[in-house]
Amino acid sequence: MPLPLYLLALAVFAMGTSEFMLAGLVPDIAADLDVTVGTAGTLTSAFAIGMIAGAPLVAASARNWPVRSSLLCFVVVFSAAHAVGATTTTFPVLFAARIVAALANAGFLAVALTAAAALVSPDRKGRALAVLLSGTTVATIAGVPAGSVLGTLLGWRATFWAVAALCLPAALGILLGMPARRATEDAGARPALRAELAQLTSGRLVLVMLLGALVNAATFAGFTFLAPVVTDTAGLDDLWIPVVLVLFGAGSFAGVTLAGRVSDRRPHLVIAIGGPLSLAGWPALAVLADRPVALLTLAFVQGALSFGLGSTLITRILYEAAGAPTMAGSYATAALNVGAAVGPLVAGATLGTTAGPLGPLWASALLVLVALSIALPLRGALSTGTPA
16 A cells, blocks of 8 residues: 555544544533533534535535645644634533534545545555545544543543644644645546536435445444443443443454455445444443443444444445545545434433433444445445446
């Protein structure tokens, strides 16, 4: 794999740490800013909403920019937004800072997904995206748990400062390692923006975007509210929260790595096997969450299944949107973040029910069930071949 892919993965690591770190910080943010845990959980949705709106808008605006300059700009804005978030004393300002950070992240990821796919041969998109997304999975293994520990010891604001600082070496890597050229090899040969947007009328593209949104909604529904499960249901100390997050992240890395090797040629196989297993895993986690060994084991398993399915669907979106070379990455980003916005909202609504802190896990199971009820009857459309 080309070196620039790994430099992009470094920046994705910094941004992934921010996107997922709230899973371990929600209770502290709620207490510090005098809001409910459910309200603090909407910070995840705010981030996702910013990425949903930002991905297509920023990608369309930046399609004529040099790749290196646009990526560098996005990383710097992302860092600045976290510095603002670290200093604010009001929830609305923190909410707004998360949206600004999300817009920067959306622009970066939309350009990076397209650039990563362009760096390799057409039949290796899955492998290239596995490298790029390894930045996210390593964030869940190392960055997010470290942020949780830092937040426990020094407060949640220290974690925001750490993410702001983490962006600096990522920016330097992009400046020194990325070639100063456009996202496509021949800017004059690119389709018009209207033609790229017309790709959204493809039934197969809409299908994989919908499935990607549902699977990611299930992932974020359970992941965002893991901290209360660890402390309230399992009765473990706060320092066990990063342990559970590490296991979820290790599973996600394993899932992305394995899926990256088969998603180019056998995406239907990943979905046919991983989907039902994920559907069984979320209820199992809800039922067995009061048993620490089962909780730790299933955190790893669900991380692997969730990210294996999610990365496969990202790959399919890029294949189906091959006629939109500068916008395909934004379609994938928007679809996944529709799920990231919906998931915590659905999960947060269950916290006030009799299910309590286990409600989000049951919500994840329901979302996977909806995805499978759509995917299995239409599994032929998820196989490889020329996009419709």
